[in-house]
Amino acid sequence: MNILVAGTGYVGTTTALVLADMGWNVTGLDPDAEKIRTLLQGSIPFYEDGLEELLRKHLQQASIRFTTDASEAIRQCDAIFICVGTPPLPDGSVDMRYIRQISEEIGRHADGYRLVIVKSTVPVGTHAKVAEWIRSAQPSPHPFDVASNPEFLREGSALADSFQPDRVVIGADGEEAVQAVRKLYASLNCPFVVTTPRTAEMIKYASNAFLATKISYINELARLCDSLDIDVNEIARGIGLDPRIGALFLRAGIGYGGSCFPKDIAGLLQTARENGARLGLLEEAAEINRTQYLHLLNKARVRLGGFQGKTVAVLGLAFKPDTDDIREAPSLRLIRSLLSENADVRVHDPIAKLPPDLARQPLTSCGTPEEAAQGADAVFLCTEWKAYRHLDWPGIKSAMKQANLFDGRNMMNADHMKAMGFYYQGIGYR
Structure with missing residues (x-):
């Protein structure tokens, strides 16, 4: 399975490298050309112990690549992780512009079925908005599923949290999407919480708030x-x-x-x-x-x-x-x-x-x-x-x-x- 990780910030870069280490072919996508250039040179644009060594390993093995070309990357993948930023707005609400942008890109460029997995921290109900944004941007109808798979990484211990997680939360409306996400994480030995997308989105907020x-x-x-x-x-x-x-x-x-x-x-x-x-x-x-x-x-x-x-x-x-x-x-x-x-x-x-x-x-x-x-x-x-x-x-x-x-x-x-x-x-x- 070819996997696209949209967004190469902290969560996106970590997710891409961990998936590559699990044996998948991974592409990291970001519109920031300088960030992509830095990653292709084997450097991480932020500090996290162990990530740079993992990056160089998978660049050498050609199991990961990075690009700014959304059209090509979306056409060549089977599953897409959305890991773009969701910064706060002045009133405390979430800025959804980057989620919407990548959703519409997926709609425009996907030429067949895609499994879309939202890993960014997003408000409850976002999965439905992502589905609508994808659907409204499609030149012609193509099937897709949208699943919620929130991250629970602690900065400073991202690799340990990724390879030995406390749990993996999967929110999806159909069994086919659930099993596809499970397959991506088949090498992990931890509890899987399978629920609705709205509940999965709420679990992330509830966990951090507690x-x-x-x-x-x-x-x-x-x-x-x-x-x-x-x-x-x-x-x-x-x-x-x-x-x-x-x-x-x-x-x-x-x-x-x-x-x-x-x-x-x-x-x-x-x-x-x-x-x-x-x-x-x-x-x-x-x-x-x-x-x-x-x-x-x-x-x-x-x-x-x-x-x-x-x-x-x-x-x-x-x-x-x-x-x-x-x-x-x-x-x-x-x-x-x-x-x-x-x-x-x-x-x-x-x-x-x-x-x-x-x-x-x-x-x-x-x-x-x-x-x-x-x-x-x-x-x-x-x-x-x-x-x-x-x-x-x-x-x-x-x-x-x-x-x-x-x-x-x-x-x-x-x-x-x-x-x-x-x-x-x-x-x-x-």
Whole structure:
């Protein structure tokens, strides 16, 4: 079976390479010529451990190719994965223009039966719109099926999540389409959830919304733990051992970020509004996350007597380690707040880069953590990179003007840092 993956962003590139590794002939399609050129040269335009090696392997074996020619690619394939972007609009709804564009391309160029599999995160009911867009663009009628197959990849561990998934969700109206999607994933040993397309679309939103709410719950609890002089990490361990709760996503910090949780909660809330429902719990979870970084920032402000004229080092830009993704990263909100209060800000991240708007601001991007901390009045830890845990912290303390460490990820041992002479403050942990 020849497979086309439309969209070569994070999800699309990962999907294409994983399918190629499963033994299928894969074509990656994207209108961005520069992105296609980069992939054909064996480079990934974003950071994800292991993907570049897999790309070079399959380019050498000729089991994957990339193109900007939609007409040719659609004619030569049997199944099409839609992995295009679905960015948020200002009101929180989902921008469907790219889904519609590729659907209409499929309608125009498919010359026979095609299995269309929507992997992009989309609002409930999108499968029906995709079918209508395909049908309305067809010069002459050709049969097709539209299935929903949402992704559950965690940035930083995409390959592990792809080859050892918790589940594969297939939403389709006909048994033939279900079996065709099953065949693509025949090498996987995991539960298959077979349901309707609408339910599959909702499962994706419900999953991410639940995880985001769990994070917001422990983050809000951490604020109270600070007031009560209780270690929130011990609370998380104590409740996480309950199998009904579980330990994952109970690490307090300055908030979640990335391309999924913020966007998907906003999309689900917008869907609720459009259907006359209110998801108050999710509204509160989103608000807790939006303001969580302020909890640590306020403590630093009191400790330093304000940020005016203070030198502050921010270690970590990415919203989580092992990725270069800075979308909705709380570190960026913190940096913007520091700049608005006239702090001298220095930043470092092993991989992630500042977004264009912040790169133009009067701050310093440093090549090493030590450079960022030189003469600093405070250091903020915003991403739990392993390298930060193993820094020469006594040396950093000696280089700082004031040894204030504000740990936004609770990644350091408070007692150890205090024994070195740091003033240490985490989130619900000191």
